[in-house]
């Protein structure tokens with residue numbers, strides 16, 4: 001009875017919020033869990049679930065996996081509103097159920113915050129778990145990366161029947177295999193991808209503390225690592241990107257090896273880091289029964305996930321928005337900025353609210369200097385905005401921007417005006433709470449729906 005009551009309350013509150021134009025809040029799930037604390041596990045009965053966690057790439061990996069499953073004729077639902085804590089996930093399971101809790105679709109792709117992963121795995125009994133990578137992220141919330149890793153490990157312990165897909169190139173993530181050796185699928189990139197500066201998330205061996213040696217680097221601490229002292233090293237992945245023939249602003253072309261078979265792949269999203277997301281999604285999709293060749297074909301037909309890499313064409317401006325939240329993710333966005341040929345307006349919007357991480361010192365760990373190497377700086381028009389615009393301006397100055405070349409825009413309406421009239425390529429790098437209003441304003445200008453609709 002409490003179960004049905006909780007479902008009805010959740011559905012009604014969600015409907016009411018939507019009528020009021022306020023989607024994407026935690027309230028419906030929160031109320032439902034208060035009424036019936038075990039409702040998520042009850043709603044998940046009879047649903048095959050893939051859970052995706054990790055620091056970077058969760059959302060994009062989920063969108064890729066969803067696409068692969070749908071293209072293969074496997075009807076699934078997902079938590080697309082960006083709420084990846086237990087409450088939000090509960091509300092999405094309620095939406096998928098009738099008022100008696102019977103699921104409409106029996107396959108789910110769930111993005112889950114690292115801190116919520118342990119609980120959510122206990123409730124959902126997932127069939128597949130994906131850990132994209134582990135980076136330094138929002139230290140003020142989670143403490144050290146090893147703490148995050150411990151939380152993920154406990155989640156995997158609770159997902160005893162899951163195939164576990166792990167990033168072979170991330171020495172932190174790959175160490176999780178020790179707890180589940182017979183049910184791991186590794187994914188990774190066998191070749192160097194551009195030169196990102198070293199970010200010291202994991203310079204030392206997680207087993208013995210010695211300094212790693214690398215055959216090659218892909219991003220930050222990802223790559224062909226090995227410990228010279230104890231022998232802990234990268235495992236050859238089951239799903240590997242073996243070579244990359246093109247990295248363009250529209251996407252990339254690569255050769256993949258999946259369980260010993262070789263495939264040519266076109267990935268319809270830009271940035272070398274999306275090759276990792278693609279490999280992760282293939283590892284999960286094939287574990288759920290999608291033929292490898294079909295999964296590869298789906299990669300060519302992708303559209304960007306909410307905010308992570310989204311495009312808008314407004315007036316003369318071709319706008320790309322890339323969410324940034326930590327040094328490693330920001331370095332990838334900088335790689336993308338560098339890949340844009342010709343003149344470009346680069347906009348950095350830095351806020352310091354709770355959802356952004358209140359400590360903005362991470363901007364000093366990201367390699368903004370690379371924007372100004374060689375001729376790079378001359379083609380960029382620079383705008384900074386957000387509550388911490390002045391910190392961002394200072395950072396760009398130290399990175400090599402000329403004193404008077406950085407425009408500070410304080411008001412949101414002025415910023416929208418600036419990016420829509422700039423013309424040509426415009427790349428916006430906002431933190432989370434800076435992204436939400438800006439995205440809403442841009443989406444409204446090109447008649448796009450709000451994300452929760």
Ligand SMILES: [Zn+2]
Pocket residue numbers: 205206207208209210227228229230231232
């Ligand atoms: Zn070692």
